[in-house]
Structures are given as C-alpha cells and as structure tokens.
Amino acid sequence: MAQETGAEVKSIIIGLTTLITQALSQTSEDQIGKLLELITTHRNSKILVMGAGRSGLVGRAFALRLLHLGYQVHILGDTLVPSIGEKDLFIALSGSGATKLVTTAVEAAKAVGATVVAVTSFPDSLLGRMADNVIQVKGRIMGGEAGRQDYFARQILGLHEPLAPLGTLFEDSCMILLDSVVSVLMEKHKLSEKELQKRHANIE
C-alpha cells in the first residue's frame, strides 16, 4: 500500500522534472548570461534578494550560496537589512510579477538608483516592466492579476492540474536555474567547494 503510493510519487517526480527541463529550455541564454554578468560586476557592492512565499525561499537559498561565494548579500524580509544605493543590485523573484510587496520594494529600490533584475514568468508584468533586466522562467500562476496570463501559460505547457500546483513549476525551475548559476560562478571566481565550505555556517 505504502509502496503503491510511493510509486505514484515517483511517477510525478518524472513528470515534474520533465516540466522543469522544458520550462528552463525556454529561458534565454542571453538573459541568463546577463544575470551572471550583473552578479559578477556587483562583486564588491551589496546584493539584495527578495521574493514572497516560496519564491522568497528560493531566493534565500540562492542568497545563501552567494554568501558562500563571498558576496555581500542580504535578504529583504530577514531581520538584518542594510541600506542600499545606486551601486547595488536588487534581485526580485515573482512568478506572476504582480506580487504587491515585491513591486513596492522594487519601486523603492529604483528610487534609490539600484539596478533591478527580475526573475519572473511574465516580462510584461509590472515587475518585468520596472526591472532593468528580466530573466523569464516559464511557470504558471493561478488567480489574481496573473489570471489571464496563466490561462495562456496553461495552454502552452499543457499542465495536468495536480502535477505542479500554483507556483510550483516556477519555483522549482528557479531553484535549479539559480543553483546552476552558482556552479558557473564558482568556476568564474575559481572557488573550490572547500572555499565555499569555509564560509558556510559552522554553528548549526
């Protein structure tokens, strides 16, 4: 009985990884390359990462690796947030590109002159339009302002409803994408795993 359910989960794993691979294959190499370039040019400035809900958690996971890579990175939503300015980079994650707390923060980031990168499914969303650079990661977002766009995404991706509910596809794809970015950053900065380990929390 337990094994049967386990087998069901395993078939979903195959379906989900396939969807992620498909979604990421549509992300522009140029956009990804631009993200990397922006990160490396901010090696000595502050990088502020933000997202709401599960997108925020994926952003935090990325931020942790940027810390391990030696960046001065911070998370909007954590306790300790420094002031930022025109030399700094603001990375915002939002599938719909319409999350109010994210767009409000981006507006403030632009007002102080920071460079804004948006990771979103919808380049034409408010977030996408405000950002200096957009990395489009396909996904599907149900309800809210992204409702109509979502219908479109659904047609394209042909998702079976329970396979990747709500923002799942966007979030998981971002996790894989950003972890792959980390791998290339390691290489670019000639950092070994040992050097990352040295910056990893040792009180945990």
Next chain:
Amino acid sequence: MAQETGAEVKSIIIGLTTLITQALSQTSEDQIGKLLELITTHRNSKILVMGAGRSGLVGRAFALRLLHLGYQVHILGDTLVPSIGEKDLFIALSGSGATKLVTTAVEAAKAVGATVVAVTSFPDSLLGRMADNVIQVKGRIMGGEAGRQDYFARQILGLHEPLAPLGTLFEDSCMILLDSVVSVLMEKHKLSEKELQKRHANIE
C-alpha cells in the same frame, strides 16, 4: 559573451537535473509511501518541520504547501512555534544527519513523544538512528562528521565538484521529491488547485 555564459549555465542545468533524477530514483518507494501515510494520519494533529540552512528553506517550502493543503503545520525556526506532543509529527531535514541544532530538536521532540521522520542522505547518522522513519535522499555533504561518508557518496555519484557544491544535490532533490508528495496529497484529499489557492496568502 553573455550568451556563451548562459549556454554554460544551461549545460549545468541538464547535468544537475540528471543528478537529481538519478538520486531520487534510488529513494525507496516504500519510504516515500510511509512518509505520505504518516502525513495523512496526522491530518488533524500538528506537523512541525525543521532543517538548517538551505535544507530548512526546502522544508519551509514544503510546509507552505501543507498549509495550502489544510494541515496544521509549523516551522521550527519561525517566530510562532506551538507546543507539540505525542500525537504530533516532526519532519526533520538534514543531508548529513549530523546538524547539531536539528538533532537537538529531534531529541526534544522524541522526549515529548512526537513521531519523528527524517529526510537525510545518511540513515546511519545520529538523526537517522533517532528517527522513527527515514526517507533516504542521496546527496553529498562535504566536511564535518559526514566527511568520510561523503567520500563514499562521491564515488557512487561520480560528481564533478562544481556541478552541485555542498548540499545542493540533497536540497534540490528534496524540493522535487516533496513537491511530488504534495501533488499526490492533493489527489488523496481530493483538493483542487483552486482550494489550495484559497488558503494561499492574499496579503503579499
């Protein structure tokens, strides 16, 4: 130039998803099924999720979906943590199974009689040995107590160092696994995406 780097990231995405698929193919269907069974039998009790660092973030992402599915779920490390007892479920994530703050919490959870499920790469770790149930997710953890075991994992998986540094493989695999568990839970509870959406934060 940017495009070239983008292409590099894309090839890593392929490598990383392949690794994740391989790692998860080794996870026992029985163990996954048991996890689902334990979650559904705790439909009316509290579920407490815990992990340190990036594993903790993956645990949080899972907890958010359990909330959307209507569970009484909480995160150890968030501000609002309730008391738990023998009717409750404690889900701990730790690649190495040796993270002190996790094993300390598990010890306390066992002392109050809660059922403990461990998601870890090492069933023989302290965490694995304390848990009532273990879901083994392959990965590699460098340094610390898991050092020797890690060498073994490295041989098996044949990882190219910068492809998935530190706990990356474990964390990303857990993300995909647990999101697939969510999909099956939706089906089991006959919940549509719309019903999940209703429980999703509307102030964000």
Next chain:
Amino acid sequence: MAQETGAEVKSIIIGLTTLITQALSQTSEDQIGKLLELITTHRNSKILVMGAGRSGLVGRAFALRLLHLGYQVHILGDTLVPSIGEKDLFIALSGSGATKLVTTAVEAAKAVGATVVAVTSFPDSLLGRMADNVIQVKGRIMGGEAGRQDYFARQILGLHEPLAPLGTLFEDSCMILLDSVVSVLMEKHKLSEKELQKRHANIE
C-alpha cells in the same frame, strides 16, 4: 573602567524608562481599550500582525503571546501566512506610519475587508488614515516622510539625541504597552501562567 561605562548605561536606563513612561502616559485609555476589545472579538478569527524592522520584532513578540493565549495569530513576514478575509484582524505597527511595505499590506488587508488596527506615532500618516482604529504611541522617527513631524515630536519630548535613537522610543514603548495588554487579556480570558506555558514551544 568597565564599571564606569556600566554606570553610564544605568543612567541611560533611568532616562529611557522615564521617556517610555511619559510617552505611554499620553496614549489614550480609550484607544487602548478599543484595541483590547477588537482583539477579544476576534478570539475565533485570524489575527495577522505586521511591522518592519524593529517594530516588526515588537509585533512578533506580541504575536507570540497571543499564540500562548490561544489566539489564531500569524505574522506577515514569517514563512507561513494564511489567507485572511473580512472576519479577520490586521494589526500594523509603524512609528512613522509611512513604511511602504506596511501601508501596501494594509491596503491589501482593507481590500479583502479585514479590520485594520494601526499602532503608530502619527495618526495622520497614511497608515493612520487607512486604519479602522489607531493607537497612538508617542515616539520619534527621523528622516523619510516623517521628517517634519519628527521635529515636532522632538520639541514635545525634548529628547537628548543619543538617548533613544531612531524608532527606539516608539518600539520600546510598544513592547511595554503590548505586554501590558497581554496581562489584561490573561485576566479577561481567565488564563493562568500555567495555561500559557502549555502553549509555549517545548522544542527549543
């Protein structure tokens, strides 16, 4: 030498508690009573607490006690945030009443019909004007939109600059005020310390 510095801190403690007592003596009994009334009438609905920075931390400390008192309380900014509706209560803390992420959230809370209570130094601020109820707690906030108002506050309170920098007076006063509210709530609900203790986290 250390003792001398310690003595200096102690004299500041006297000054700071005096300021807090003065500030809170100016808070309207009627407004405090209304806050209590709103909380108790939401005994079986959700209460969402929000604030940025240190005000957010004070809000969290209050939320923890509401949890211990048996309320269904949540914190905007924590991982697990449920959806809220017209039956629910939103408590926002902001000294200046102008913090963007707070006013944005309040706008969304009002849009879904929730009752909004603002704890702020400035009833005429955007937050104050949007809220259904305001509890005014004197303090001083420097810079930003509250700059001019702050000058006024400075005149009234006659603060020596380093005694309570930035939002300190507002934050500390709110902490004392809300902890006193907790004490009265205990009495109203006839809850003993033991009963609070039972709901206190036992895994920590």
Next chain:
Amino acid sequence: MAQETGAEVKSIIIGLTTLITQALSQTSEDQIGKLLELITTHRNSKILVMGAGRSGLVGRAFALRLLHLGYQVHILGDTLVPSIGEKDLFIALSGSGATKLVTTAVEAAKAVGATVVAVTSFPDSLLGRMADNVIQVKGRIMGGEAGRQDYFARQILGLHEPLAPLGTLFEDSCMILLDSVVSVLMEKHKLSEKELQKRHANIE
C-alpha cells in the same frame, strides 16, 4: 467600557515598568561595562546574536542597532549565517539559561574558539557556566529545568502572576538594557543619529 479596560492596562504599564526598573537596578555595572568592552573590542570581527522565542526577538532588535552602528553582526536563526571563529563574539540570550537550542549553539561556538557572552537570569545555568562572561538580568521563568530556580525568583521579586507572565520581565528588561547599551555605544563611536539612519534599511 473600553476606557475602563484601557485604564487597567495603564496601571499594569506602571507596574511593569517598575518591575523592569527594579530588575535592571540589580544588574551589575561591572557586567554591563564588560559587555560594552567586549562589543567594542569586536568592532572589526563578527558578532553573532542568538536567542529562542521572545528572547531571540530582543536579540534581533539589538543586532539591528549594532548593524546601524556599523558592526558586522549576524543572527543565528536568520537565513544568512556566516562561519565564525576565535576572533568572533557570540551573544546568547536565555532567561532560564537552559534553552537547548541556545546551549547547543554555544557549545559549538566555544568549540570554534569564539568568545561567548550570556545574558541570563541564572548565572549558574548551563549557559551561564559555559559563557566567558555573564550579564545577569533578573526575571522569572516558569517550568522546564528552571522551575525550581523560578520559585526562588518569584519569592525575591514577589510578582503578581498575570503582571509579567513567563519570560516577559526578562525580555522587556533586556530590551531596555540593550537599547541603553546602544546609546552609550553611539557616544563611544561618536556616531550621530544621522549616521545610524544612513545604515538603516531604505527599502521597507
């Protein structure tokens, strides 16, 4: 009616601030001075702050001010935690001095050679005994290992039960104490409020 309840809260405010003033008057000037000295000698190293529950929130509020003062401060429990070593300072807050996750972390901090300062009601607790320096702040903690000690504290302070339940007195006293420490640090570093404001988050 509301006004009556408000008046009740106000009388508790007087009682609570009196208790806090009493509690802090018993804290040794020498211990406070030593805390300040340790902080200033770690001006160019890392400072890691930790506490569980409401003590953790008070620790976070202090950490935020240390950030505004220009310190390299981090919070154990936030997402971004760096590695620390023998040059670094670990500040732990725990009323009972027996909180497991805190003592476990302190043990790890000592193992890497960091200097540990404990803020606690019980210098003879496990935390107090492990710490290099102790600042005793009177309070009362009910239940758990501190149960017996708590009885003693109760006798000394003669608290009326609902006035300051659980750790309230410890937490509020620490908030006032540490904010007073901030004020003296501003003076020692000759920093104006304006300079603190510059380091204050501007995206919020």
